[in-house]
Amino acid sequence: MRCPLRVDQALAGGANLRRPFFKGSIGHLLSYILLLLAFLQATDVLAHGRSSTAPVSGIPIPNLSHGEMAVLTTYRGDIMGAADKVKHTDPSFRRLQNYSAIQYSYCFWGAAPGTITDEASPFNECAHAYLAAAKALLLHMRAMPNAAPAIAELVSEIDAEMIRTGAAFIGCQYSGGAFNTAGLVTPHWENVTAHTPTMVATGGILAILLGPVFLRIVRRPSH
Numbered sequence: 408m409r410c411p412l413r414v415d416q417a418l419a420g421g422a423n424l425r426r427p428f429f430k431g432s433i434g435h436l437l438s439y440i441l442l443l444l445a446f447l448q449a450t451d452v453l454a455h456g457r458s459s460t461a462p463v464s465g466i467p468i469p470n471l472s473h474g475e476m477a478v479l480t481t482y483r484g485d486i487m488g489a490a491d492k493v494k495h496t497d498p499s500f501r502r503l504q505n506y507s508a509i510q511y512s513y514c515f516w517g518a519a520p521g522t523i524t525d526e527a528s529p530f531n532e533c534a535h536a537y538l539a540a541a542k543a544l545l546l547h548m549r550a551m552p553n554a555a556p557a558i559a560e561l562v563s564e565i566d567a568e569m570i571r572t573g574a575a576f577i578g579c580q581y582s583g584g585a586f587n588t589a590g591l592v593t594p595h596w597e598n599v600t601a602h603t604p605t606m607v608a609t610g611g612i613l614a615i616l617l618g619p620v621f622l623r624i625v626r627r628p629s630h
Contacts, residue, residue, distance in 0.1 A: 465589030474574030507540035520604035529595040536592040
């Protein structure tokens with residue numbers, strides 16, 4: 408972003424001035440930060456204008472309790488790995504498998520802090536979605552004659568862990584809804600600035616990415 412009026416242009420005829428420290432790369436960096444803030448503000452407006460009409464054209468996916476999430480996040484890799492080995496599939500299988508994979512990437516692969524454990528996390532609802540899809544895929548495979556034998560042990564292990572932890576009885580604010588393969592769930596970007604762990608993680612990532620640029624600017628000899 409170009410500065411509309413440089414100091415040395417405003418002081419026409421004055422003495423030569425040192426090049427402003429905030430010029431060049433710093434100016435671009437500030438521009439990026441302003442664009443990020445504008446983006447967050449825009450998503451806040453969009454989020455408050457989201458339609459409450461649920462999609463009906465896809466496959467409905469029952470939601471999970473908060474306790475079930477904690478168990479399924481451990482077994483998601485096993486479930487998706489077992490699905491990859493199924494040779495003869497059907498349209499419902501493929502839709503559930505694709506939805507879970509896409510939803511997982513939409514939720515930043517579950518890497519944001521508090522994604523699973525903190526219902527205040529902007530990523531908690533989208534985590535419900537990809538784990539609910541993984542469970543739905545598992546149940547669908549259990550009903551498939553060519554897939555059921557291979558996953559029988561995995562299903563038993565997950566069921567036992569669910570019972571041991573009492574997972575079905577641990578709920579949260581997102582446990583009551585449902586999902587659909589026709590509608591992807593995005594993170595609640597408008598809540599990022601209000602969630603301290605997410606902001607700390609974001610700040611750490613920005614520091615790693617922009618730190619070398621800042622050091623280069625600071626160490627640049629003045630002319």
